[in-house]
Amino acid sequence: MTNYFWFGVFPYISLVVFFLATIRRYRTESFSYSSLSSQFLENEQHFWASVPFHYGILTVLGGHILAFLCPQMILGWNAVAARLIALEVTGLAVAILTLVGLINIVIRRLRFPKARRVTTAGDWFIYGGLLVQVVTGIGISINHGWGSSWFATSLTPWLWTLVKFNPDVSYITPMPLMVKAHIINAFLIILVFPFTRLVHILVVPNPYLWRKTQVVIWNWDRNRIRKSN
Amino acid sequence: MFGLPKRLTILPLFLLGLLAANATAQDPPSEESINYFRTNCASCHTIGGGRLTGPDLKGLAERKDREWLVKFLLDPKATLDAGDPYGQKLLSDARGVYMPPVAGMNKELANKLLNLIDAESALEKSKFSGFQISERPLTDLDIATGKALFNGQKALQEGGPACISCHTLSGLSGLGGGLLGPDLSGAYSRLEGRKALGAWLSSPPSVVMQPLYTNSPLDSEEVLALVAYLKATAGTGELEAESTSLEFTLAGIALAAGLMVLFDILWRKRFRSVRRTLLAQR
Numbered sequence: 431m432t433n434y435f436w437f438g439v440f441p442y443i444s445l446v447v448f449f450l451a452t453i454r455r456y457r458t459e460s461f462s463y464s465s466l467s468s469q470f471l472e473n474e475q476h477f478w479a480s481v482p483f484h485y486g487i488l489t490v491l492g493g494h495i496l497a498f499l500c501p502q503m504i505l506g507w508n509a510v511a512a513r514l515i516a517l518e519v520t521g522l523a524v525a526i527l528t529l530v531g532l533i534n535i536v537i538r539r540l541r542f543p544k545a546r547r548v549t550t551a552g553d554w555f556i557y558g559g560l561l562v563q564v565v566t567g568i569g570i571s572i573n574h575g576w577g578s579s580w581f582a583t584s585l586t587p588w589l590w591t592l593v594k595f596n597p598d599v600s601y602i603t604p605m606p607l608m609v610k611a612h613i614i615n616a617f618l619i620i621l622v623f624p625f626t627r628l629v630h631i632l633v634v635p636n637p638y639l640w641r642k643t644q645v646v647i648w649n650w651d652r653n654r655i656r657k658s659n
Numbered sequence: 660m661f662g663l664p665k666r667l668t669i670l671p672l673f674l675l676g677l678l679a680a681n682a683t684a685q686d687p688p689s690e691e692s693i694n695y696f697r698t699n700c701a702s703c704h705t706i707g708g709g710r711l712t713g714p715d716l717k718g719l720a721e722r723k724d725r726e727w728l729v730k731f732l733l734d735p736k737a738t739l740d741a742g743d744p745y746g747q748k749l750l751s752d753a754r755g756v757y758m759p760p761v762a763g764m765n766k767e768l769a770n771k772l773l774n775l776i777d778a779e780s781a782l783e784k785s786k787f788s789g790f791q792i793s794e795r796p797l798t799d800l801d802i803a804t805g806k807a808l809f810n811g812q813k814a815l816q817e818g819g820p821a822c823i824s825c826h827t828l829s830g831l832s833g834l835g836g837g838l839l840g841p842d843l844s845g846a847y848s849r850l851e852g853r854k855a856l857g858a859w860l861s862s863p864p865s866v867v868m869q870p871l872y873t874n875s876p877l878d879s880e881e882v883l884a885l886v887a888y889l890k891a892t893a894g895t896g897e898l899e900a901e902s903t904s905l906e907f908t909l910a911g912i913a914l915a916a917g918l919m920v921l922f923d924i925l926w927r928k929r930f931r932s933v934r935r936t937l938l939a940q941r
Contacts, residue, residue: 473930474930477926477929478919481922481926482918482919482922485918485922505811505820505821505824508811508823508824509810509811509812509814509821510812511810511823511831514823515834518834518907519907519910519911519914520914522907522908522910522911522914522915523910523911523912523913523914523915523917523918524915524918525911526911526912526915527915527918527919530915530919571911572904572907572908573838573904574837574838574839575834575837575838575839575904575907576823576824576825576836576837576838577839579820579821579823579824579825579837580820580824580825580837580839582820582824583820583824583825583871584867584870584871587870587871598870600866600869600870601870603866604865604866604867605867606839
């Protein structure tokens with residue numbers, strides 16, 4: 431019964447809140463759709479926080495989405511032992527990058543008063559949630575390998591039963607506790623997503639990737655401006 | 660009678676008769692109980708086909724009364740531990756291995772299953788007389804095929820996932836197989852040979868495997884090949900899972916460190932121009 435709630439009902443609660451609250455926030459407070467970058471407030475440690483975190487988590491998320499959409503492709507790739515190990519080690523490495531970045535994010539926001547000042551309770555909550563997510567993910571990767579294969583065989587079918595509104599939790603019931611915690615926490619993050627800085631994911635300025643380069647140059651005499659101050 | 664046609668007067672009597680019969684009586688076995696037995700029981704028990712991991716169930720009703728059997732199905736361990744001599748004999752025949760708790764068992768289902776066993780016992784040849792695995796000698800080709808099936812190099816015909824996703828085995832190259840399920844190095848001896856292992860593979864009762872293989876079962880040739888491979892690798896020592904986990908973790912850390920160095924090199928000019936000014940002002 432508990433399993434049915436967490437893996438057959440809670441995902442829907444989480445997704446309904448996600449969609450409704452995301453749309454509502456965009457319609458009523460569209461200018462709050464931002465991560466409210468603190469890069470101007472501290473720029474040195476920011477690099478070792480933001481860069482590993484973002485490259486790490488985007489790769490990890492991409493892997494999860496790929497296993498959900500193309501499980502047979504993953505299983506085909508994993509059919510050769512060397513490829514399976516390459517994929518798993520890469521997955522673990524990018525998860526470690528995410529963890530290193532996240533720890534640096536937290537340290538930076540605690541260490542630098544300006545960055546600390548602009549950190550809200552929601553930000554701390556989401557850092558905590560992400561920390562749990564990444565630590566359980568790494569724990570699963572090490573203790574219950576090879577997740578890339580058994581995600582494709584056992585978790586993808588469950589996710590598709592959710593998509594088809596006919597949840598079959600029998601795939602999840604026998605899973606180790608750490609896997610269950612990872613899944614529940616994932617849907618918890620999706621639930622609080624619209625109320626936090628994570629909304630910036632939805633407004634990533636993707637056209638930056640292919641628009642023409644814009645060169646920003648100083649068009650004034652810096653010395654003169656400074657002297658006048 | 661009451662002006663009703665004769666055929667209709669019989670109907671209420673028939674319905675009353677149906678109501679009087681309870682679930683413990685000999686109803687014809689339901690489709691539900693047949694499917695349940697096939698998925699949950701047939702991997703360890705036959706009806707008239709001899710012992711597998713568990714005893715042959717033919718003529719079960721003659722061995723013990725219905726009340727005890729229902730109690731046993733509801734909680735096998737507690738019933739065996741109660742000290743009953745028959746329970747002790749079952750336990751010693753199974754070399755001290757308890758029957759695992761049965762998924763979704765309740766009193767009604769237990770009675771339906773016992774009815775099914777009684778009905779099948781009365782037949783000359785039950786449909787559960789056991790998975791018929793070939794007795795022919797196992798060849799090197801069988802072992803090679805089994806290895807390819809285990810590793811996923813050869814896909815299972817019905818599309819079931821390869822064993823390596825969740826299981827490891829001694830003699831596997833690299834860092835071994837998955838750690839979600841048990842190490843299968845000792846599976847051949849644990850299940851006492853070809854017949855029982857074959858039955859297990861033909862309808863795996865484990866809660867993780869059941870949803871995966873119920874609709875994608877292994878065919879008899881695949882089962883034989885896997886039995887051959889598991890037999891060939893049996894007893895060569897179980898992999899040390901901890902050492903492979905450590906190697907795996909270290910490899911992950913090394914690659915992550917390498918990526919950090921790469922970031923540092925790729926963005927080596929990151930603090931020039933405007934950013935340098937910002938840093939200086941801090």
